Amino acid sequence: xxxxxxxxxxxxxxxxxxxxxxxxxxxxxxxxxxxxxxxxxxxxxxxxxxxxxxxxxxxxxxxxxxxxxxxxxxxxxxxxxxxxxxxxxxxxxxxxxxxxxxxxxxxxxxxxxxxxxxxxxxxxxxxxxxxxxxxxxxxxxxxxxxxxxxxxxxxxxxxxxxxxxxxxxxxxxxxxxxxxxxxxxxxxxxxxxxxxxxxxxxxxxxxxxxxxxxxxxxxxxxxxxxxxxxxxxxxxxxxxxxxxxxxxxxxxxxxxxxxxxxxxxxxxxxxxxxxxxxxxxxx
Ligand code: NAP
Numbered sequence: 001x002x003x004x005x006x007x008x009x010x011x012x013x014x015x016x017x018x019x020x021x022x023x024x025x026x027x028x029x030x031x032x033x034x035x036x037x038x039x040x041x042x043x044x045x046x047x048x049x050x051x052x053x054x055x056x057x058x059x060x061x062x063x064x065x066x067x068x069x070x071x072x073x074x075x076x077x078x079x080x081x082x083x084x085x086x087x088x089x090x091x092x093x094x095x096x097x098x099x100x101x102x103x104x105x106x107x108x109x110x111x112x113x114x115x116x117x118x119x120x121x122x123x124x125x126x127x128x129x130x131x132x133x134x135x136x137x138x139x140x141x142x143x144x145x146x147x148x149x150x151x152x153x154x155x156x157x158x159x160x161x162x163x164x165x166x167x168x169x170x171x172x173x174x175x176x177x178x179x180x181x182x183x184x185x186x187x188x189x190x191x192x193x194x195x196x197x198x199x200x201x202x203x204x205x206x207x208x209x210x211x212x213x214x215x216x217x218x219x220x221x222x223x224x225x226x227x228x229x230x231x232x233x234x235x236x237x238x239x240x241x242x243x244x245x246x247x248x249x250x251x252x253x254x255x256x257x258x259x260x261x262x263x264x265x266x267x268x269x270x271x272x273x274x275x276x277x278x279x280x281x282x283x
Contacts, residue, residue: 002222002248005144011260014143015056018267022057029274030059031089031115031266032081036074037067037097046093052263058270061087067097074105082110088274089115091266094165112277115269118164126172133269138170140261141202141223142177148221148250153178158195160184160211160238161204166225170202191215203238213243221250225258 022029031053035046046062053060063077074092081090090113096102106114111121117135125132145152157179161167171183182194195201195215203211204225216222226238237254245251252258275281 002245002251003148004245005147005223005250005252005257007140007144007252007257008260010144010147011140011264014264015052015267018264018271019056022271025275025278025280027274027278028057028059028086029089029271030061030084030087031091031270032061032063032084032087033091033093034063034065034074034077034081035093036065036069036100039095039097042093042095049091049263049266052267053270056267058267059086071100071105074100075108078105078108082108082113087113088277089113089266089270091115113273115266115273116165117169117269123164123169126169129176133273134173134265135165135169136265136269137166137204137225137258137262138173139265139268140258141170141225142173143265144223144252144258144261145177145200145221151178152200155179155199156182156197157200157202158182158184158198159202159204160188160191160195161225163204166204170204174200205238207238208236209238209240211239211244213240213247216244216247218247219249220247222248223252223258224254227254227259 033046033049035042050060050062065073081087090109092105094102106118109119111119114122114133117133122132126134157174159167159171162183162185171181174181184191184194192215196217198220200221201216202223206226208228222239222244224237224239228236230236235255
């Protein structure tokens, strides 16, 4: 039976350390969240982020724009936040309602304040192995792996999904940790047999319980990034949890695995960005 990775406990530990770190600063880190429209799931995510900020001493600023606002309205809001010295991190809550060009708006965020790590500048820095702001969810997964393994060198890692938000940066981070990475997507042929080779399987598709026990080799580390709402209202990941847990050595649950780590990494990125903008070297 696999060890169930308690992402909430690991995130709480990191948040506690960050809280002390923030208390020792001579300035208050600030995170601005821009929410467009009234998507209920996005509202829940934004509330969670703001609550987490308050808990550790980050000042949060929430800007709500109606779904019928224009691309220029959002751009103007981002420009104002880029120029605001009290705001060190700017997050545009995705997805935007239909009709907006999210890519263009994300690129408008100053790379120094891009706490989601989605600007081309930060993507490029990640690709080059340089310091920057890295996307939160893959950074959280990297920490979960490093909590268990001193080194990831030589491990075969399958990443299912190739989004810019998760799959691509995750594969890059694993590569930088000297894993041999197989990046899978909707056109991949024979996904089960590729997964079966992997020491690490990371699923980020958005299909409930897609990864089955017979896809996973004995002793694998399985990270479930997916969040799916079932007909009964419950949340499920992309992994068939109970069956896979019987084969793997490590598994993350949904909820309580990757989700809390994503928020913890957002807080870390905000404090890192604030320190850099205030000339404080990274500790
Ligand atoms: P996305 O942009 O929709 O990407 C999904 C990826 O899955 C795509 O690359 C797609 O391939 C691939 N895919 C679709 N069907 C597939 C199949 N049958 N076999 C193999 N690959 C397939 O989603 P995302 O933003 O990366 O998010 C993925 C999941 O993670 C979602 O459930 C999301 O809610 C969740 N998520 C959770 C967190 C968290 O904090 N826990 C954070 C981010 C995302 P193509 O590229 O070929 O279309």
